[in-house]
Amino acid sequence: MFKVFIAILQKDLRENFLSNKAWFSISFFMLSLLIFPLSFGKGNLEEQNIIIPAIWIAALFSNLIALEQMYKDDFKDGTLLYYSINGISMSIIVVAKCISHWLFCGLPIAIIAPICSYIFSGESNNFYLFLTLFLGTAILTLIGSPISAIMLGISARGPMLTFITLPFYLPTIIFGVMGSNVTNNNINAEIYLLLAILSLGIVIFPILTIKILRTVIN
Amino acid sequence: MLLKKIHRFANPNKFLKVIYPFKKISLYMAVFLLFIGLMDALLFSPPDYQQSQTVRIMYIHVPSAWVSLLAYIMIFFFSLMYIIWKFPLFILIAKEIPIIGISFTLITLVTGSLWGKPTWGTYWVWDARLTSFLVLLFIYMGLIFLEKAFKFSNNGDISFAYISIIGAINIPVIKFSVDWWNTLHQPASVFRLDGPTISAEMLIPLIIMSLGILFLFFFLALTNVESAIQEKKINSQNFRG
Amino acid sequence: MKNKLILSVEKLQCKRNNFILFNCISFKVFEGGLVIIKGNNGTGKTSLLHSLCGLVSFEGKVNWKIEKKKIGYLGHHMGLKDYETAEEFIAFWKKIYNSKVNSDKIIKFFSLDKFLYKPIGALSFGQKKKLSFARLLLLESKIWLLDEPFSGMDNKNKKLIADAIKRHINKKGITILSTHDQTKLLNIHTKQEVRIV
Amino acid sequence: MLNKIIFFFEMDGYAFFIWSAYAFWFFLLTLLSIKVISRKNSIEKKIKELYLKEQ
Numbered sequence: 138m139f140k141v142f143i144a145i146l147q148k149d150l151r152e153n154f155l156s157n158k159a160w161f162s163i164s165f166f167m168l169s170l171l172i173f174p175l176s177f178g179k180g181n182l183e184e185q186n187i188i189i190p191a192i193w194i195a196a197l198f199s200n201l202i203a204l205e206q207m208y209k210d211d212f213k214d215g216t217l218l219y220y221s222i223n224g225i226s227m228s229i230i231v232v233a234k235c236i237s238h239w240l241f242c243g244l245p246i247a248i249i250a251p252i253c254s255y256i257f258s259g260e261s262n263n264f265y266l267f268l269t270l271f272l273g274t275a276i277l278t279l280i281g282s283p284i285s286a287i288m289l290g291i292s293a294r295g296p297m298l299t300f301i302t303l304p305f306y307l308p309t310i311i312f313g314v315m316g317s318n319v320t321n322n323n324i325n326a327e328i329y330l331l332l333a334i335l336s337l338g339i340v341i342f343p344i345l346t347i348k349i350l351r352t353v354i355n
Numbered sequence: 356m357l358l359k360k361i362h363r364f365a366n367p368n369k370f371l372k373v374i375y376p377f378k379k380i381s382l383y384m385a386v387f388l389l390f391i392g393l394m395d396a397l398l399f400s401p402p403d404y405q406q407s408q409t410v411r412i413m414y415i416h417v418p419s420a421w422v423s424l425l426a427y428i429m430i431f432f433f434s435l436m437y438i439i440w441k442f443p444l445f446i447l448i449a450k451e452i453p454i455i456g457i458s459f460t461l462i463t464l465v466t467g468s469l470w471g472k473p474t475w476g477t478y479w480v481w482d483a484r485l486t487s488f489l490v491l492l493f494i495y496m497g498l499i500f501l502e503k504a505f506k507f508s509n510n511g512d513i514s515f516a517y518i519s520i521i522g523a524i525n526i527p528v529i530k531f532s533v534d535w536w537n538t539l540h541q542p543a544s545v546f547r548l549d550g551p552t553i554s555a556e557m558l559i560p561l562i563i564m565s566l567g568i569l570f571l572f573f574f575l576a577l578t579n580v581e582s583a584i585q586e587k588k589i590n591s592q593n594f595r596g
Numbered sequence: 597m598k599n600k601l602i603l604s605v606e607k608l609q610c611k612r613n614n615f616i617l618f619n620c621i622s623f624k625v626f627e628g629g630l631v632i633i634k635g636n637n638g639t640g641k642t643s644l645l646h647s648l649c650g651l652v653s654f655e656g657k658v659n660w661k662i663e664k665k666k667i668g669y670l671g672h673h674m675g676l677k678d679y680e681t682a683e684e685f686i687a688f689w690k691k692i693y694n695s696k697v698n699s700d701k702i703i704k705f706f707s708l709d710k711f712l713y714k715p716i717g718a719l720s721f722g723q724k725k726k727l728s729f730a731r732l733l734l735l736e737s738k739i740w741l742l743d744e745p746f747s748g749m750d751n752k753n754k755k756l757i758a759d760a761i762k763r764h765i766n767k768k769g770i771t772i773l774s775t776h777d778q779t780k781l782l783n784i785h786t787k788q789e790v791r792i793v
Numbered sequence: 794m795l796n797k798i799i800f801f802f803e804m805d806g807y808a809f810f811i812w813s814a815y816a817f818w819f820f821l822l823t824l825l826s827i828k829v830i831s832r833k834n835s836i837e838k839k840i841k842e843l844y845l846k847e848q
Contacts, residue, residue: 140691140694141691141692141694144688144691144692145692148688152677152679155679156679210677213673214673214674214675214676214677215671215672215673215674215675216675216677218651218669218671218673218675219669219675219731221651222649222651222667222669223666223667223668223669223692223693223735223737224665224666224667225692280521283517283521284518284521287514287517287518290505290508290510290511290514291504291505291508297500297501297504300493300496300497300500301497301500301501301518303493304490304493304494304497304522305521305522307490341524345517345520345521348517349513349514349517352510352513353510353514354651397801397815398801402805407805407807408804408805408807408811409804409807409810409811411804411811412810412811412814412815415814415815415818416814419818454825455825455829458821458822458824458825461821462817462818462821462822465814465817466814466817466818469810469811469813469814469817470810470814472810473807473810571822571826575825575826575829578829578830578833579829579832579833581833582829582832582833582836585836585837585840586836589836589839589840589843
């Protein structure tokens with residue numbers, strides 16, 4: 138079972154690596170981050186403390202962009218169908234998909250973001266930004282996975298997916314921005330809340346995704 | 356046992372017969388109660404000592420807020436029942452509610468901001484209640500779009516049910532989160548309606564109006580469900596016409 | 597000597613969008629049996645196969661007498677990725693199925709060695725179909741459900757596939773396949789036909 | 794009497810907010826009711842037509 142999981146995860150990662158999906162979402166993050174200093178004018182950026190909201194907005198949208206592709210390819214060429222008929226449990230597939238999605242559009246963003254924040258505004262308190270992004274992007278991926286599975290049923294689903302997913306992302310964004318704005322050095326309640334949402338989400342959302350995929354496949 | 360009882364009523368034809376008297380009663384009750392309630396709210400109830408006459412907006416604002424929340428809870432429960440028992444009637448009911456729920460949510464938002472201007476000085480504040488209601492509006496919009504998008508697809512019903520359940524998980528989260536947000540960023544100016552603090556003279560028209568709006572909601576929902584059942588019948592019988 | 601009963605289908609009924617696709621289909625499959633499902637387009641051949649796998653909801657009874665966890669299925673979508681090479685594809689599914697079949701034999705049987713190191717996106721339709729047959733052989737399942745296995749193939753490859761099916765049946769496996777025509781190739785005494793109207 | 798009516802409509806100077814809120818409420822509810830009821834009516838009409846055709 139674990140061997141199968143590793144094999145599927147490797148395949149997913151390879152797929153992300155070879156097709157442009159993964160690089161696309163990271164470069165989209167950088168590009169949309171570039172828009173903020175341009176639209177604010179360089180001098181105002183440090184005073185207005187805009188960099189943390191900017192990073193969160195960019196992370197959100199780069200996550201959304203990659204979300205559409207999460208199950209689409211495997212669904213279209215029938216790989217999901219073969220997995221399910223040939224007795225490979227759905228939970229393996231879903232977990233592998235979520236991990237590969239997060240590894241390519243969650244973790245790199247969390248690593249890059251403190252550097253970006255330093256370049257743009259010279260702030261030193263970047264550990265919390267990394268921590269909240271680390272947790273927050275994982276939550277975004279988990280929330281997005283059932284919705285991305287639902288959207289497999291309709292043909293023109295690009296704008297629909299964004300519209301339906303965004304309201305569900307809001308609490309994470311709120312906590313994330315609050316947690317990143319820490320001034321003193323104590324870990325505050327928002328990070329605990331994010332951890333709570335994450336641990337709840339790890340239980341709930343993959344189960345939902347499995348159920349949805351089962352109905353969508355045929 | 357319970358399942359058998361539900362099964363008996365889950366037959367659409369029987370359901371049509373069952374709801375017919377309820378529909379009639381709720382229409383008459385709604386018209387009657389709304390008339391009395393409006394008279395009471397506009398003419399007889401006293402102005403508040405703090406908010407003076409603007410408190411009269413409460414009589415339409417609060418009932419529609421309650422009903423729009425109730426509508427979402429109903430969608431959630433019907434979807435859950437559909438997923439558990441797979442009776443198509445439940446999802447048929449759940450699918451007809453969002454269009455009514457979104458109207459009441461819109462009323463709540465607009466009347467709320469019209470009430471906010473004289474009392475708080477602004478039309479819109481990013482505080483807990485307001486933001487959570489705006490999110491509710493967007494979730495309703497998402498549900499409606501989803502229903503439209505899946506019209507020609509097989510698994511529209513199940514997708515609707517799952518999305519409404521995900522939304523229901525999010526609604527309390529949104530509420531709590533924004534409460535947190537508010538206490539940190541923007542103190543005070545939170546609009547509250549504590550039960551005991553309100554006087555009986557204002558409570559009575561509020562209750563009458565809420566009941567009237569509730570009956571109106573039931574009437575609209577039942578009518579919608581009725582027409583949806585009949586539409587389904589027309590489509591499935593494949594008339595030559 | 598009578599063979600062991602493997603699958604019995606009774607009064608199978610399938611619905612799509614409230615329209616009844618087919619009604620009252622019953623048949624029995626014994627060890628080494630071959631069932632050919634015939635029918636025109638849109639009569640629900642694919643739905644029948646899917647309901648046998650348990651993918652589609654249906655009314656009626658489908659009884660598998662053996663473990664049905666691993667079903668060899670081959671459908672219209674072949675589950676091939678454009679960027680993979682054929683060799684990687686076979687290695688991947690061998691790992692997934694945890695199978696001990698000698699993959700060289702399969703490669704030789706379908707003569708895949710000509711394009712073993714090419715990416716799948718560069719292959720023709722017939723070659724892709726042969727590759728997905730290779731996956732079917734890797735699974736070592738007793739049950740084969742094939743959805744139009746002969747479509748889009750030339751005569752030589754059709755014979756190859758018929759040969760593979762015959763071998764499978766000789767090993768006491770069962771095969772259920774749907775097709776428009778092309779049943780002359782499969783001259784097997786256990787053959788039975790099911791017609792969907 | 795006239796004074797009382799004018800006082801009622803002025804609402805202590807909050808006339809705009811209160812009356813526009815009530816107007817919006819009334820307008821949207823009527824719109825919704827009209828939509829729901831007309832949908833119901835059109836379907837019943839359709840059923841009647843189909844019924845006549847079948848006969």
